[in-house]
Amino acid sequence: MRVILLDIEGTIGDIAFVRDILFPFSRARLATTLSDRWDDTEIAEAVAGAREATGLALETPAAAAAQFRAWMDEDKKITPLKALQGVIWREGYASGELKAHLYPDAIDAIRAWAKRGLSVYIYSSGSIEAQKLYAAHSVAGDLRPLISGYFDTTTGAKGDPDSYEKIAAAIGVSASQIAFFSDAPAETDAARSAGVIAYRVDRTKPVSFRGEAGTTPLIGGFSAVVDSIF
Secondary structure, X not given: OOEEEEOOEOOOEOHHHHHHHHHHHHHHHHHHHHHHOOOOHHHHHHHHHHHHHHOOOOOOHHHHHHXXXXXXXXXXXXXXXXXXXXXXXXXXXXXXXXXXXXXXXXXXXXXXXXXXXXXXXXXXOOOXXXXXXXXXXXXXXXXXXXXXXXXXXXXXXOOOHHHHHHHHHHHOOOHHXXXXXXXXXXXXXXXXXXXXXXXXXXXXXXXXXXXXXXXXXXXXXXXXXXXXXX
Protein backbone atom coordinates (compact mmCIF):
# COMPACT_ATOMS: atom_id res chain seq x y z
CA MET A 1 0.00 0.00 0.00
CA ARG A 2 1.21 3.50 -0.84
CA VAL A 3 0.01 6.49 1.11
CA ILE A 4 -0.56 10.19 0.51
CA LEU A 5 -0.42 12.23 3.74
CA LEU A 6 -1.76 15.77 3.52
CA ASP A 7 -1.52 18.86 5.68
CA ILE A 8 -4.53 21.18 5.42
CA GLU A 9 -3.71 24.84 6.10
CA GLY A 10 -1.63 26.34 3.31
CA THR A 11 -1.43 22.99 1.52
CA ILE A 12 -4.82 21.73 0.37
CA GLY A 13 -6.78 24.69 1.75
CA ASP A 14 -6.15 28.42 1.99
CA ILE A 15 -4.79 29.35 5.40
CA ALA A 16 -6.89 32.52 5.19
CA PHE A 17 -10.04 30.42 5.54
CA VAL A 18 -8.83 29.16 8.91
CA ARG A 19 -7.40 32.52 10.04
CA ASP A 20 -10.15 34.82 8.81
CA ILE A 21 -13.25 32.64 9.04
CA LEU A 22 -12.88 29.56 11.25
CA PHE A 23 -10.94 31.15 14.12
CA PRO A 24 -13.17 34.24 14.45
CA PHE A 25 -16.25 32.00 14.20
CA SER A 26 -15.13 29.87 17.14
CA ARG A 27 -13.86 32.81 19.18
CA ALA A 28 -17.20 34.60 18.93
CA ARG A 29 -19.01 31.52 20.24
CA LEU A 30 -16.57 30.29 22.93
CA ALA A 31 -18.21 31.90 25.94
CA THR A 32 -21.78 31.00 24.95
CA THR A 33 -20.87 27.39 24.11
CA LEU A 34 -19.09 26.88 27.42
CA SER A 35 -21.87 28.52 29.41
CA ASP A 36 -24.77 26.78 27.69
CA ARG A 37 -23.16 23.33 27.50
CA TRP A 38 -20.85 23.28 30.53
CA ASP A 39 -22.03 19.82 31.63
CA ASP A 40 -22.01 18.20 28.18
CA THR A 41 -19.47 15.40 27.97
CA GLU A 42 -17.46 16.77 25.04
CA ILE A 43 -17.29 20.24 26.59
CA ALA A 44 -16.37 18.83 29.99
CA GLU A 45 -13.58 16.79 28.39
CA ALA A 46 -12.15 19.86 26.65
CA VAL A 47 -12.20 21.81 29.90
CA ALA A 48 -10.61 18.89 31.76
CA GLY A 49 -7.84 18.88 29.19
CA ALA A 50 -7.34 22.62 29.69
CA ARG A 51 -7.09 22.10 33.46
CA GLU A 52 -4.49 19.40 32.98
CA ALA A 53 -2.48 21.53 30.54
CA THR A 54 -2.46 24.64 32.74
CA GLY A 55 -2.76 23.36 36.30
CA LEU A 56 -5.54 25.90 36.82
CA ALA A 57 -8.92 25.14 38.39
CA LEU A 58 -11.00 26.77 35.63
CA GLU A 59 -14.07 26.34 37.80
CA THR A 60 -16.45 28.50 35.77
CA PRO A 61 -17.32 28.89 32.09
CA ALA A 62 -15.95 32.44 32.21
CA ALA A 63 -12.58 31.27 33.55
CA ALA A 64 -12.37 28.50 30.96
CA ALA A 65 -13.34 30.88 28.15
CA ALA A 66 -10.58 33.27 29.20
CA GLN A 67 -8.01 30.46 29.00
CA PHE A 68 -9.18 29.28 25.60
CA ARG A 69 -9.12 32.86 24.29
CA ALA A 70 -5.58 33.30 25.65
CA TRP A 71 -4.47 30.22 23.75
CA MET A 72 -6.06 31.59 20.58
CA ASP A 73 -4.25 34.91 21.09
CA GLU A 74 -0.98 32.99 21.39
CA ASP A 75 -1.85 30.80 18.38
CA LYS A 76 -1.33 27.71 20.50
CA LYS A 77 -1.89 24.41 18.74
CA ILE A 78 -3.06 22.63 21.88
CA THR A 79 -5.43 19.66 21.92
CA PRO A 80 -8.14 20.96 24.36
CA LEU A 81 -8.54 24.15 22.31
CA LYS A 82 -8.71 22.22 19.06
CA ALA A 83 -11.34 19.93 20.55
CA LEU A 84 -13.54 22.83 21.65
CA GLN A 85 -13.16 24.59 18.33
CA GLY A 86 -14.15 21.37 16.61
CA VAL A 87 -17.43 21.30 18.52
CA ILE A 88 -18.21 24.89 17.55
CA TRP A 89 -17.24 24.40 13.92
CA ARG A 90 -19.37 21.24 13.68
CA GLU A 91 -22.43 23.31 14.47
CA GLY A 92 -21.40 25.98 11.97
CA TYR A 93 -20.95 23.44 9.20
CA ALA A 94 -24.24 21.75 10.05
CA SER A 95 -26.08 25.06 9.82
CA GLY A 96 -24.47 25.89 6.48
CA GLU A 97 -22.71 28.96 7.89
CA LEU A 98 -19.34 27.36 7.15
CA LYS A 99 -18.05 25.71 3.98
CA ALA A 100 -14.41 24.60 3.93
CA HIS A 101 -12.03 25.96 1.31
CA LEU A 102 -10.01 23.60 -0.88
CA TYR A 103 -7.75 24.54 -3.78
CA PRO A 104 -9.09 23.17 -7.09
CA ASP A 105 -5.82 21.34 -7.81
CA ALA A 106 -6.02 19.68 -4.37
CA ILE A 107 -9.56 18.48 -5.08
CA ASP A 108 -8.47 17.04 -8.43
CA ALA A 109 -5.42 15.37 -6.89
CA ILE A 110 -7.34 13.72 -4.05
CA ARG A 111 -9.86 12.34 -6.51
CA ALA A 112 -7.16 11.15 -8.91
CA TRP A 113 -5.09 9.48 -6.18
CA ALA A 114 -8.10 7.72 -4.71
CA LYS A 115 -9.06 6.50 -8.19
CA ARG A 116 -5.55 5.09 -8.65
CA GLY A 117 -5.87 3.14 -5.42
CA LEU A 118 -3.57 5.27 -3.28
CA SER A 119 -4.66 5.73 0.33
CA VAL A 120 -5.15 9.40 1.23
CA TYR A 121 -4.74 10.49 4.87
CA ILE A 122 -4.84 13.87 6.60
CA TYR A 123 -2.33 15.02 9.22
CA SER A 124 -3.22 18.44 10.60
CA SER A 125 -2.80 20.39 13.82
CA GLY A 126 -6.58 20.72 13.86
CA SER A 127 -8.42 17.98 15.73
CA ILE A 128 -9.55 14.84 13.92
CA GLU A 129 -13.11 16.03 14.52
CA ALA A 130 -12.32 19.31 12.76
CA GLN A 131 -10.59 17.50 9.90
CA LYS A 132 -13.61 15.30 9.27
CA LEU A 133 -15.86 18.33 9.27
CA TYR A 134 -13.55 20.07 6.82
CA ALA A 135 -13.68 17.09 4.46
CA ALA A 136 -17.44 16.62 4.85
CA HIS A 137 -18.42 20.24 4.25
CA SER A 138 -15.94 21.38 1.61
CA VAL A 139 -16.56 23.55 -1.42
CA ALA A 140 -16.28 20.30 -3.41
CA GLY A 141 -18.89 18.52 -1.33
CA ASP A 142 -18.32 15.55 0.97
CA LEU A 143 -14.85 14.13 0.32
CA ARG A 144 -14.82 11.75 3.29
CA PRO A 145 -15.29 8.65 1.09
CA LEU A 146 -11.91 9.47 -0.48
CA ILE A 147 -10.06 9.89 2.83
CA SER A 148 -8.75 6.74 4.49
CA GLY A 149 -7.96 8.27 7.88
CA TYR A 150 -6.94 11.26 9.96
CA PHE A 151 -4.11 12.18 12.35
CA ASP A 152 -3.73 15.18 14.66
CA THR A 153 -1.51 16.38 17.50
CA THR A 154 -2.61 13.48 19.70
CA THR A 155 -0.21 11.43 17.57
CA GLY A 156 2.59 13.95 18.16
CA ALA A 157 3.93 17.31 17.07
CA LYS A 158 4.20 17.77 13.32
CA GLY A 159 7.79 18.94 13.69
CA ASP A 160 8.83 15.72 15.44
CA PRO A 161 10.15 12.84 13.29
CA ASP A 162 8.69 10.35 15.79
CA SER A 163 5.18 11.47 14.79
CA TYR A 164 5.70 10.26 11.23
CA GLU A 165 7.08 6.96 12.45
CA LYS A 166 3.96 6.54 14.58
CA ILE A 167 1.74 7.35 11.62
CA ALA A 168 3.51 4.77 9.44
CA ALA A 169 3.10 2.17 12.17
CA ALA A 170 -0.57 3.04 12.65
CA ILE A 171 -1.28 2.69 8.93
CA GLY A 172 0.86 -0.43 8.66
CA VAL A 173 3.35 0.71 6.02
CA SER A 174 7.02 1.60 5.95
CA ALA A 175 7.87 5.32 6.08
CA SER A 176 9.19 5.16 2.53
CA GLN A 177 5.70 4.27 1.30
CA ILE A 178 4.31 7.61 2.49
CA ALA A 179 4.42 10.90 0.55
CA PHE A 180 3.76 13.87 2.83
CA PHE A 181 2.78 17.35 1.64
CA SER A 182 3.01 20.49 3.78
CA ASP A 183 3.75 24.19 3.46
CA ALA A 184 5.87 24.15 6.64
CA PRO A 185 9.62 23.46 6.24
CA ALA A 186 9.92 22.16 9.83
CA GLU A 187 7.27 19.54 9.05
CA THR A 188 8.75 18.38 5.76
CA ASP A 189 12.19 18.22 7.42
CA ALA A 190 10.79 16.08 10.25
CA ALA A 191 9.03 13.78 7.80
CA ARG A 192 12.19 13.30 5.76
CA SER A 193 14.15 12.55 8.92
CA ALA A 194 11.70 9.71 9.56
CA GLY A 195 12.23 8.32 6.05
CA VAL A 196 9.00 9.71 4.59
CA ILE A 197 8.96 11.21 1.09
CA ALA A 198 8.18 14.91 1.61
CA TYR A 199 7.14 17.78 -0.62
CA ARG A 200 6.95 21.39 0.46
CA VAL A 201 4.01 23.31 -1.01
CA ASP A 202 4.38 27.04 -1.73
CA ARG A 203 1.05 28.51 -2.70
CA THR A 204 2.63 31.79 -3.82
CA LYS A 205 3.93 29.94 -6.89
CA PRO A 206 1.98 28.66 -9.93
CA VAL A 207 0.27 25.33 -9.31
CA SER A 208 2.41 23.69 -12.00
CA PHE A 209 5.70 24.93 -10.46
CA ARG A 210 8.24 22.30 -9.48
CA GLY A 211 11.65 23.04 -8.00
CA GLU A 212 13.64 22.56 -4.81
CA ALA A 213 14.00 24.21 -1.42
CA GLY A 214 17.44 23.03 -0.41
CA THR A 215 17.19 19.29 -0.82
CA THR A 216 13.40 19.16 -0.41
CA PRO A 217 11.18 19.07 -3.52
CA LEU A 218 9.18 22.31 -3.77
CA ILE A 219 5.87 22.55 -5.64
CA GLY A 220 3.35 25.30 -6.24
CA GLY A 221 0.43 22.90 -6.20
CA PHE A 222 -0.50 19.32 -6.87
CA SER A 223 -0.69 19.74 -10.64
CA ALA A 224 3.09 19.33 -10.64
CA VAL A 225 3.10 15.82 -9.19
CA VAL A 226 -0.41 14.36 -9.26
CA ASP A 227 0.38 11.98 -12.11
CA SER A 228 3.97 11.17 -11.17
CA ILE A 229 3.91 10.48 -7.44
CA PHE A 230 4.57 6.78 -6.81
